Amino acid sequence: MNNKRILVVEDEKDIRNLLCISLERMGFMAFPAATLTDAKKLISSETFDMGLTDVRLPDGNGIDLIKSFKKAFPDAPIAVMTAYDTTDVAVDAMKKGAFDFLPKPIRHERLKALVTDALENKSGSSDETPENFLIGETSPIKQLRSLIGKVSLTQAPVMITGESGTGKELVARAIHQKSHRRDMPFVAVNCGAIPSELMESEFFGHVKGSFTGAHADKAGLFQAAEGGTLFLDEVADLPLDMQVKLLRAIQEKAIRPVGAQKEIITNVRVLSATHRTLIDEVEKGSFRQDLYYRLNVIHVETPTLRERGEDIPLLSRYILDSLGGEDIKLSEQVLERLKTYHFPGNVRELENLLHRALALCEDSLILPENIQLPFSKDIVNESTGVDALEINDLDAYLASVEKSIIEAVLDAEQWNRSKAAERLNLTSRQFRYKLAKYGLSSENE
Template sequence: MTRTTQQATALIVDDEPDIRELLDITLSRMGIAVQTASDLVSARDILAKAPPQLCLTDMSLPDGNGIDLVAWIQQTCPQTPVAVITAYGSMETAIEALKAGAFDFVSKPVELPRLRELIESALRLPDEEPDNDPTSEPSLLLGESDGIRRLRAQTRKVARSQAPVFISGESGSGKELVARMIHLQGPRRDAPFVAVNCGAIPSELMESEFFGHRKGSFTGATDHKAGLFQQADGGTLFLDEIADLPLAMQVKLLRAIQEKSVRPVGGEKEIPVDIRILSATHRSLAEQVQIGSFRQDLFYRINVIELAVPPLRERPDDIALLARHILERLARDYECEPVSLSDAARRQLQQHTFPGNVRELENILERAFTLCEDDRIDVDDLQMGDTPAVPKPGPQPVINTGTSAEHEAPSGNSVPPIPEDGELDLEHYLETVERQAIEKALEATKWNRTAAARKLGISFRALRYKLKKLGLD
């Protein structure tokens, strides 16, 4: 159940009567029942009797500070989100409040549109923190190991905040899945989740990709384009492999995060954006700061809360559960009968160190899924040994090298020639060969898939998989 403005209550904590009155009027006009307190003692008394659905507190109070109240709320009534009102430009104080557990912060002088935005976001939080929230897609973080249980609990907790989260972990360990879990369990779950691999964007296009551009701002800019920040407006922007950003782009990113606005390339005005930043990399950001390849100020801004994703080798007992889930998904995706692992195959997987983590497990199982017979994956199907697996007998396509007549394919079964300079897109080339061989086998058997699979020397499941993958289904 989510809070609504019709039923919401709020506590305002500030020692300045004028500020309390301004906030009281603003929240009352939003349909929120308001209580006020001028110090920590009276605020704690109100919170202890009947925790409201939102708390706004000034940082400076006569008998303490707002961070003290944030910490007390975290211990006493953690379901109440608390936002801290900070002095203008006090980013260090704001980050300290977020680390203590504050939902968000707003700077003085308080901008009412920004305040309303914050309140509406806080009121979209669920009233309770269930173990299995159906909106969180728990299958994204499967496992019963201590590390995964702890990570799931951490994602539920940080999802209730607007603090930037840095997700560390090895390649293939599931950092983007953690980011999606945070998004899906938070107040922004109905808004966009935009993921970008920072290392995959050419440096000369980065500013345009992140902030957008105006028509005619550079050669090729034939129309206005919204950047990633604008695409994620209202939702979450996940910056994967953030350590790959060049220093010049880090400066611009830091400004956009702090100012909550962007200026498109060729634009004259700043465009406000409301996003939550999540980031990740497989590198050590602290080491990148030390060697000077990552800005320290940006590091502190994005690393308010850090979550570490455990590698697969540290949770071998989760492998059987993950494998079953992956195989069930493959069966659904390729409309095949589900398959199971033999005990020997399961043991081999659990003994493997998985340097590529969950991504490697997925690749191994996808290959085994197409090779296995009788709906059962055995050790040989996994192909995890040092020696390559011997291909199963069956007709092999004849590759035309284009160099002599004796290498030509039989008429009607031609494949693209290999260029004389030897340069080619191997993946596309092999896909073309495979497509032609399958189409010929289907034509020869009048599209009897069982007979075509037999003719190709592969299992029926392997043929179904390839048909789906190649778009021939």
């Protein structure tokens, strides 16, 4: 790991010196800069493997440096240093391509973890991971795989959304597997399944005697995931008081076990998932906006199975093989039916359906009578092309229709929002709300 060159941009002399000394002790070469101008000069005259910048600098904003740094050294990670309470700055920086943030005041353990993460990640880019993680060759799934590849190189929190059974957990595992954290734990927690009175202790652990029933010290989920990834599934189910504590843990990269005097510094990447529209929960007041913003630095949406019907033969083959049905085939008719079926339960429904069919079929061939599609007398609504009786969540369905309409109109108007809003007869406020709700914004914003 020696000879790695790190740019350190910090206007306060003492902190700058301290950072450089610490990094040099770890075996790196540190290049100090006190201003944006100095930093830019170094960027043009030297090469770097990593950057670390303060945000408030005498001649400008460190966030503006991210772009020039990435332009000069596309493969080198850059992180920002921020004070605890400045959530917006850390999130903004990560959205602009920063690899991670370092909370101030700077603590040696955190600095070490951050630099190690940054430089290992870069070298450990991981094409060895099995590509069959997410089966499919249609463009939505290819895009998803490429996005997973990119996000696994940063430490930024990722929010995974998508309908039930679309593979959100699988995506979280893939991000972990592709990252340099792959040999460390992946801890998945269903936030809706923990009784609220035990929640704090489950997440952060407790010390012996801190409450009735605390007979011994106990580590929490953050400690269990140390060095690895913590996956918060169904994050919308977190009670509000826990949301505050989680926000602090993420901001400060530190936790305090229930009953403990001292904080413990943690190095955990947080991924979360929900099948709900979280921005609606924010509007309703049941989910904190600051936490939403914090968890949703990068948004990944898993496509529905009906958006990628062409993947059904490949997926079915993969599922049958994994159920031990390597020599079992699907008849042409069955494949046709599956390709046109709406799949409200997505890949999980396909798995269940094939599981049943495997038990029912004879002569190694699955026939239409072995496949039990709900409501097999198709009651197709001519205007939507959708079997009305297969919709089990009307709000989610209407939302998906609304989203496609907005996308189509935005495309038609070259992403001119005022024109799109006008065309849809929405006020700009309503339109902005809907864009946020559906995560629609053009990339370079």
